Amino acid sequence: MQNTIQIIKKTLNDSIDSTPEKVSIFFKTGIGEYAENDKFIGVTVPTLRKIAKNFVYDCYIEDLDILIRSPINEERLLTLMILIYKYKTSIKEQKEEIYQFYKKNLYYINNWNLVDSSAHLIIGAHLFDKDRSLLEELARSSNLWERRIAIIATLYFIRKYQLKWTFKIAKLLQNDQHDLIHKAVGWMLREAGKKDEIRLVSFLCNYKDKMPKTMLRYAMEKFSTEQKILIKNFSI
Structure with missing residues (x-):
């Protein structure tokens, strides 16, 4: 499990294609604002989607349980993208597990890009x-x-x-x-x-x-x- 997480983190860092300033430009990260504690490393959404597709079958819920708690926005967003791909291709029992995982980790789905990319495709789809x-x-x-x-x-x-x-x-x-x-x-x-x-x-x-x-x-x-x-x- 730890090895998978290390590989994902390394892949993300090797895939930086922007800057923290550019990818966070549409978020309010100032003191007291909603994204004050969010950190960005500079990976764009299209790149995150490509990475997510590569880890759908190699990444397990146990891995995602650690990644979703990351202070780095791109790591949490990548986690949700992997979950979405998994949900779409899973059987009924696995869909329920993914849904329960999402509900359990609502605290970490804490920026508008995280919500808007996932809520309808997991919560909405499941309900x-x-x-x-x-x-x-x-x-x-x-x-x-x-x-x-x-x-x-x-x-x-x-x-x-x-x-x-x-x-x-x-x-x-x-x-x-x-x-x-x-x-x-x-x-x-x-x-x-x-x-x-x-x-x-x-x-x-x-x-x-x-x-x-x-x-x-x-x-x-x-x-x-x-x-x-x-x-x-x-x-x-």
């Missing part, structure tokens, strides 16, 4: 034909990333033309105070609107006055100027 109450629990969490996981997980449902849970979680999060939740909810509502525009318009007309401006703006991003005016001026 698609099961009880989804976990999403409501996560949406009510005091932890920013768990709340983001709750809404991003519904992207899997959206792609299967099941929109109910996106709107349900959006309602739970409409009064959230964090900008990263405003953006995530608005993004998922926009995606839901691509499948059913009328349903999105109806939702926004009913809840626009309770939603933060950023959330509403993201949700309406693909609408015409006329549609945006209609929604903003709508009154019950």
